[in-house]
Amino acid sequence: METLIEKLKKFREIQPDAEYSQRSKLVILATPALSGKRPIFNWQLAFTLAGLLLVLISGTLFRYSKPSAPNLNAQALKTELQDLDINIQLAKIEYYQKVDETVSLALKEISENHTGNLNLAIPAESENNKSKEEIKDLLDQLLL
Amino acid sequence: MKEEEELIKKAKKRDREAFGILYDQYSPAIYRFILLKTGNKASTEDMTHQVFLSAWQSIENYQSRGFPFSSWLYRIAHNTVIDYYRTEKKHFNLETIEEAAVSSNLEEKIDQELELNLIKSAIKELSTEQQTVLIMKFVEDLTNKEIAAVLGKNEGAIKVAQHRSLKNIKKIINGNLNRKIKEV
Numbered sequence: 001m002e003t004l005i006e007k008l009k010k011f012r013e014i015q016p017d018a019e020y021s022q023r024s025k026l027v028i029l030a031t032p033a034l035s036g037k038r039p040i041f042n043w044q045l046a047f048t049l050a051g052l053l054l055v056l057i058s059g060t061l062f063r064y065s066k067p068s069a070p071n072l073n074a075q076a077l078k079t080e081l082q083d084l085d086i087n088i089q090l091a092k093i094e095y096y097q098k099v100d101e102t103v104s105l106a107l108k109e110i111s112e113n114h115t116g117n118l119n120l121a122i123p124a125e126s127e128n129n130k131s132k133e134e135i136k137d138l139l140d141q142l143l144l
Numbered sequence: 145m146k147e148e149e150e151l152i153k154k155a156k157k158r159d160r161e162a163f164g165i166l167y168d169q170y171s172p173a174i175y176r177f178i179l180l181k182t183g184n185k186a187s188t189e190d191m192t193h194q195v196f197l198s199a200w201q202s203i204e205n206y207q208s209r210g211f212p213f214s215s216w217l218y219r220i221a222h223n224t225v226i227d228y229y230r231t232e233k234k235h236f237n238l239e240t241i242e243e244a245a246v247s248s249n250l251e252e253k254i255d256q257e258l259e260l261n262l263i264k265s266a267i268k269e270l271s272t273e274q275q276t277v278l279i280m281k282f283v284e285d286l287t288n289k290e291i292a293a294v295l296g297k298n299e300g301a302i303k304v305a306q307h308r309s310l311k312n313i314k315k316i317i318n319g320n321l322n323r324k325i326k327e328v
Contacts, residue, residue: 009282031197
């Protein structure tokens with residue numbers, strides 16, 4: 001076994017042709033790098049982009065995925081929403097009609113009643129002014 | 145080692161001279177490694193060139209991680225040879241291998257060459273992994289740790305592979321010798 005190992009060691013004397021080596025070396029050194037200077041791998045950028053991609057994918061999936069509740073029907077919901085809108089509009093119209101009726105009734109009542117009594121405070125006020133003048137006259141007489 | 149680190153640092157900045165020094169230092173070992181696996185001079189030259197070209201083009205990605213630069217080169221060489229056999233499926237006659245003369249004595253030289261050719265052909269009959277382990281351990285004197293790094297295995301597995309490769313090569317050599325004797 002040792003003899004074999006010794007013989008194997010003799011293979012170390014094998015050398016390539018000097019001319020070949022020189023030629024090969026010159027050709028190699030004249031060859032440019034594969035793609036210039038390779039960009040340094042940026043882990044932070046990679047993770048950010050991966051996260052962004054994940055958000056985009058999950059967003060797209062969420063948008064186009066069907067509702068998980070089996071009883072939910074998009075068409076039925078849409079119809080229901082449209083009906084709801086009509087109902088709201090009808091309620092508004094009904095309210096405005098009632099207001100119009102009340103206002104017109106009030107106006108009719110006012111026009112039919114005596115307008116002189118519209119402000120009951122005016123005669124009371126004039127009566128009050130009269131008594132004040134009487135008091136003033138009495139005071140003047142006393143002072144004179 | 146520090147000197148080598150400095151050379152690598154410079155080579156990473158596309159310093160041709162620094163990479164040239166690394167080439168001169170490691171190309172003979174890589175050449176031997178490939179030649180002993182393929183057994184063909186022309187293919188070995190092509191593949192050695194390819195290994196160092198790949199190394200020069202991607203040296204910016206090299207990270208030491210506690211292993212010598214040679215481990216990285218051997219890993220490229222190992223993969224290059226695997227790719228070569230996978231795509232080309234070529235087999236060459238080992239008798240065509242040329243090597244430096246070991247002895248000045250002609251008779252001794254012939255004996256040695258015959259012996260070495262016998263071993264070379266036996267190496268070729270081993271599995272790719274056993275070839276790599278045998279060459280790295282017994283020809284290039286690499287440590288088990290370095291071999292493990294090249295093959296991506298643990299040191300225990302390398303020890304087992306060493307034992308098996310020696311056992312198998314001995315068996316192959318004996319078989320080939322007996323066959324040649326019978327032929328004669």
